Amino acid sequence: MTPFEALYGRKCRSPVYWDDVTDAVTLGPDLIKQVVEQVHVIRQKMRALQDRKKSYTDLKRSEIEFAVGDKVLLKLSPMKGVMRFGKRGKLSKKYIGPYEILDKVAETVEMDENLSYVEVAKEILDRKVRKTRNSEIALVKVLWSTHNVEEATWEAEAEIKEKYPHLFA
Numbered sequence: 001m002t003p004f005e006a007l008y009g010r011k012c013r014s015p016v017y018w019d020d021v022t023d024a025v026t027l028g029p030d031l032i033k034q035v036v037e038q039v040h041v042i043r044q045k046m047r048a049l050q051d052r053k054k055s056y057t058d059l060k061r062s063e064i065e066f067a068v069g070d071k072v073l074l075k076l077s078p079m080k081g082v083m084r085f086g087k088r089g090k091l092s093k094k095y096i097g098p099y100e101i102l103d104k105v106a107e108t109v110e111m112d113e114n115l116s117y118v119e120v121a122k123e124i125l126d127r128k129v130r131k132t133r134n135s136e137i138a139l140v141k142v143l144w145s146t147h148n149v150e151e152a153t154w155e156a157e158a159e160i161k162e163k164y165p166h167l168f169a
Helices: 002-010 031-059 158-162
Strands: 071-075 095-100 121-131 135-145 151-156
Touching: 121 158, 135 158, 151 158
Parallel strands: none
Antiparallel strands: 071 095, 121 135, 135 151
């Protein structure tokens, strides 16, 4: 007797074949068609459950607004190989702070019809080569059109050269 039979008092129905165990199993295209239909039904039911759960969760969710003078914690994004505050891996801090909000800055960003915007590389500020065990990766520090110099990011030189060749002229 299987553990399922001992617990529930009946034979387990296979996820591949949902009919009763006593029925004869037919193999071939009919079985595949039945399985595909059953998987489709299961996906529809799961999607309905997820949508229902999301609607209930969204009722309780609210946007957080901060005012000048409030104290906040900043979440650190994990970066592979970067050691922050003397700790590496699991022991590294996830939040730093508290910091006080000094000023509210509203920046306007032009959006497309599909509510997206395009960031364009404006200038290359610096270059460096990062050595790994087997290769060397050329990186460039890129200043983006909607960001300050402090928010410039390090990107792979090959990708930036492909997208923005005019910056290397």
